[in-house]
Amino acid sequence: MIPETLREKVFRPAFIISILLFPLLLMSSSKPEQGNFAQSAQLPSPITSVEMQYYRIPRDKWDLLLSRMAQYNANTISTYVCWAWHEPEEGKFDFTGKTKPERDLVGFIELVKKHHLNLILKPGPFIDAELNAGGVPQWVFKKYPETIAISASGKPYIHGDSKMPRASYLHPKYLELTENYYSAFADAVRNYQFPEGPIIALQVDNETPGDGMSTTSQYLSWNFKADYSEFNQKTAWPAFLKKLYGAIDNLNLAYGSNFQGFSDVPMPQKWTDPKNQKEFQIYIDLSRFADFQPVESLRLMTAMLRKYGLYVPTYQDLLCMPWDMAGLHADIGGMAEAVGGWIGTNNYAEVYRFWTIFAGIPFQGLNWDEYIHMGPWRVKLTGSLSEPYPAFVPEITISGSKFYFQNPIAWGADAVNIYIGSQINPDNPEISPNKAWGMEACVSPDGDIRECFWTGKLTYLFMQYSGGFIPGAKKPDIAIGYSHIPENAWNWEYKWTWQKPHTKPKLKDIQPLVKGTNTGDRTQLIARDLVKQKIDFDVIHLEHLKPGQIEQYKLILIPATTYDPGPKEKLVRENGTWKLYLAPEDKDYKLDYFKSQGVILRQSWADDPQVDVNTRSYDNDSRIILAIINRAKKKSFTGPVHFRQGNDRVYASIGPASIGFVSIQGNGLKACLIDHPDGKGEYRLGDDFMRFSGTFAEIAITDQFAVISAKDSGLIGIKSSLLKKPEKLIRLFINGETSEADFIYQDGELKFRYDPGKPKNPTDLYLALPPGISTEQAIREYLERIKF
Template sequence: MSKRLSQPVTSKVSTHALRLNGKDTFLYSGEVHYFRIPRRYWEKHLQALVDAGCNAVSTYVPWSWHEFEEGTYDVTGRTHPERDILGFIELARKYNLYVTVKPGPYVMAETTDQGIPLWLTQNYPETLARNELGQPWGTAFVAIANPIFRDRASRWLKYFSGRAVVPNQAQPQGSVIMMQVCNEIGIFQWLGAQGDHSTSNIQAWQDYLRSQYPNLADLAQLLDRELKDYSDVAPPHENCETRRQFVQYRLWHDFHRQLYAGYVKFIVDALREAGVQVPLFTNIGGWVYGRAHEFALNGTFHRETARIQPDVLFGLDHIPEIVSPNNLHDGFIANQVARELQGRKGPLYSAELQCGSREHGVQPYPDELGLFYRHCIIHGLTGMNFYMFSQGRNPKGRGTDGPMFYWYNAVDYKAERQPSYPMIQTLGRWLQQNGDLIVNAERPASLGVGFYPYLYETEFLVPILGKGTKLNPAKLGLSLDPVAFRDRAYFDGVLRILMKKSIPYDLADLTTRTLGELKAYQRLVVLSNEMMDAQTQQRLADFVRGGGELILFPMIPSYDLNFAPCRILEKELGIKTLGQGKSNRIYMGELKDIPSPSLPLIVSDRGAKAIARDVDGNVIGIEKKVGKGSVRFFGFYVNYSIEEHPDLWSAMMKFDDLERNAVVDNDALSVEARFADGEGVLFVGNFHRMPMTGNLRVKNPRGGAPIELGSIELPSQNGLMLPIQASLSKGVTLVYALGELMEKMADTNGIRLVLRGLKGMAGRIELKSDKPIRFIKVDESPIAFDRKDKIVTAAYEQNGQNQTIEILV
């Protein structure tokens, strides 16, 4: 067991991390469902967490499991040993593990009732969510606006908090440090592409319309129809083929963002009234079949929550299933969406980081998961919860997928350690040495990429699980399907290429970032279709006129979000399009005959420099000065399907003059770095299924010339977090090592390092020492080294295990 603490634990939110007892701490946690594990195994599971280097345990707490009859609670195991959540928290205290609890109201977690007690919808059928025909979605789906549901949910949350959280939120150890607010709010509406048409929800809809349009005539004018009452505006569910229908769907989408924000506020208020003081978060889902295209859409569910509840954090799912170059960029984008929602403060916490699989036969492997975890950390995670660390067996009839819950976990339901466990243990030990650096480190980025949340408000128009789309862009007069556009041009186009080229960038929410925040970037890239609100158009125009550099494509907006004409950006930037050309072939500099998915727009080059043309010589890309700044506009986009596409993106966005934190001469390797207080960590990863070689260079966190690491060959599906300018003792610095720094210490007898590289990979260290170095040993065997001025280099063979490096000065 870990060393016991003597002072009460305080849990707060800092700039980058969770601050525990006044210290920014990397949260390294594992999900263990006490209700799915025989009590006799609980301690063994918690011991496995401690041995893996974890400092926390997380669990869902199903409302239906503990209030199985209305008003009858069991949190002590009185009726069933696996209901003793208080005993589970007490055991976590014994093992000095922090605790995160997630009591719903929804827990989902592949439980048949989603955590909602059956008695609730049986006794109070008015709490059921219903479709447009008035039919219930099912017995486990409730109307979150319903006052009876909220009353009973509040009663449960306050009871649980009073028994389990408030007495344990400031304990010397085993302290409850976070609570989750419901789970993946809005996911059922998204998956089913249907809203709740229950009486309570329809009333909330009408109240929303009334609050937004106090003058009914204004709403009637917007919808271009006669209205006698707000009840005349039924929620849309038909195909969207007219602009009036589109606007009505926009209102329906906006309403739900208000609804979710009000629901979160209701839960937060209940918890705070109960005396809960720990940080609160809600979780965002959206990975589908190993891709995160829909994560940004799920993130937009909470744009109003972020506004009215700025203290609520946003946990995120990371479920890549099969890690490959095709979804290399997905995790980073999800991180960035959550970071923007939080206003770029607090811990970036993956509440469900894949460890195992919901589906037997869909097996993730230790190397690829370890690679993905490291990639997420270098790109901002300061907290991670392995989901599921422990396998479970469902109580009879309570698992949607049968008796077993999850496969290929770190430990099985008896806590026997499985193949992924050593990988998690290795990363845990690395974080024990480097976690303080990670939670304070920055990843500098001089490029901003605009994120426009309204582009993602389509969940009721485009079902994610089939059924066909309700959106008809052509009949609306739109040139681009918004879903295809954001997935192909944005997500798997520009964002994928930026990751492939290891260009550091930030997503910047164009609706919430101030003009000053946008100006902090050397360059801003914005992908736009025909629709953009007036305020955002004006902000982008002011950005350019004030000295910013904007790259805009493939269209310039001509409407606001209500389909009213709005050409602010076109007017302010002086950009005029002349219709579509007849060829989709692009010519730019040395790049010739590059296909675009659609016919480009011809652009007037009056007062501008032509920088791209089609095969007929028509100008399709320009560059011009506007005010104190400049703009590049391209009337086309490309995705990434041929060898030349990355080079075209590079030319369009001028990658060559962007500062990078790390550089490798082989795009098949992914690199990035973080820095703090003159030290750094360099990530290098190979997402391919064959070895890859490249020459590495990283920015010097102490200033001066970049650090050259030379050649490195990485085995397939592997990654490393390499130390950069790590202080070892007075006058001695580890400039870099081609192995992960697991431990370091220095005393009068010299310096001792523990490095862990990959088996068969060449090991190399570079030291800077003010004094002569007498010898270097690897696992007690002396090795040769070279010295030039103050720089000492030594090579050795790595065995894939921890290797002790002894240095005598």
């Protein structure tokens, strides 16, 4: 039986509703203000970005490598700005290359502007990037040792890559030094913000709380994850409790204690088995305080950036972790709100059972757990938290399988950053412990292209020319409702074991106190079941709803035991605008009941049980993007994909463990991404078709021309009602040269053999141009970006 006191605190709807109205992060009295550009969220769509860290690259190679990054078909460059590099001694800043050419951040921004690229800057203060102390100057800890973060054991938190200390996020001195750095940084970059300059966004800190302080760091306690610095214990913790309870009598009532003041309440540093909910409450509050520390720091840092005139959108990037501890790492919604309402999801799969991977390799592969976690759950949750900003993947590699890279894009990401764009060899010895870095990247230090380059380029080409990946896509009728607050109880029961998900109780005595509070796990299990049943859904955060957000859905699914011990439906609004449905543990979702409420279960689907389909639909279904996901490890998929609620269908042929993309405009094929190892990839819609006899290709038709790019040789065939009869076929090489190519156009079909060129100067793309359209007119913007 669940104690009534805890049910009142954690389970009851009234408690959750109060959380919606009363923010957890009480120590901040106001939200950071965004400027007009940030409020309008008029970011370029889609954002196709590549990471290029200028301070690791010789100054004379910046121009060449910017051209190469643009040839990924990127429209944006992302880079960290390393505090330690630009302030090597306290108060001595260099952002213009006075002391070293590679410190010329202003010059780098000018070059990005020359290449007509957008720019995302990530000034930290902590950036990780496998640098010494994660980019925080070492003099900070030598001169001000009080700023070092301390674990519950009394030992410093240590950055894993460099074995150097981590900073205490809320320490006043650390925040003061951060503000000094931000002020100098802002002076250097302020005039380069969009629309006058290329800077479109800023990242605040990195993967907060980050390497060495996250619950994925092996030497830490999974549960005692707070920072126990002297300042936090003596000042921040008592202030937090006072804001939480108001009066010490209220705390004593909750704890069953008799403290005289908030300063008398110690931060727990070891576990004592609680006999009841009152004795357990202090541990719940400690977990909330651990959430509060980085969130409040992000809020203060964002306010600093605004104070110094940086108005472009700010965001935070969510660190990765094993799927079943997804909500225990940090307060995802709190971090999004702290930086102004935008949070991305970094993509590094943490697969427990390597032998279950169906796509990719260990650490760059997906099994069923991580497929759902890194795809529909994280992308849709962070995407809904970020509206109206795009669903963003700030870090993902393309050196593994195409499936791994494309999975979050298939499930809704509209902004992606390839991490990292070029290899670094040698690395910068003044700030890095590495001899070389980023050697998995697909462009060499000298600009040569590796095979994996085409994974990024062809996917980005499809995103650009598909007509999708922009704001305004149709919402599904169903959303899964995630709540973080109950996880402050589950934090103490969670048990991590190598290669196994949490299945057995860690602390049997508190099982009744935490039953049903593992909301991250449970909402992912619901997502799995919906994917299996081919039901469309979003994931929303019930504690951080945007105005009018919940009214966009007809049904909200929540884990039953989070709110009520019984699986039953509850009518929350009598007018029927939306319903709260308590998802039962027996997975019986009563589809007839859903339909009776006017819910459309799916927009698109394939009959094959191992093929999932996600839909982006615009303008009353006149423009549709289908992501067709074949999860079968060894079997290709060939068959119909139903769309427009089953009224139409497109035939697709996709390889094993592959993702195909197709864009449909009206009743014509507009663009596609073909991936088939046997050269049988194609899409057919009525009389239209797009096919390729090689393995991997992108085909797209614009209002004026067609653009085709491929990794390898093969016969291209295109027939579409949208295709204009070409007058010539232009071949563009990676070095910028062009030549005309032979083609056949007969009975509305364009056919030619794609020649990938030579390794040192491969083919970039082909253009099928109708009369009156030149190469410069067709791809002027791209040519400006890649100029050498």
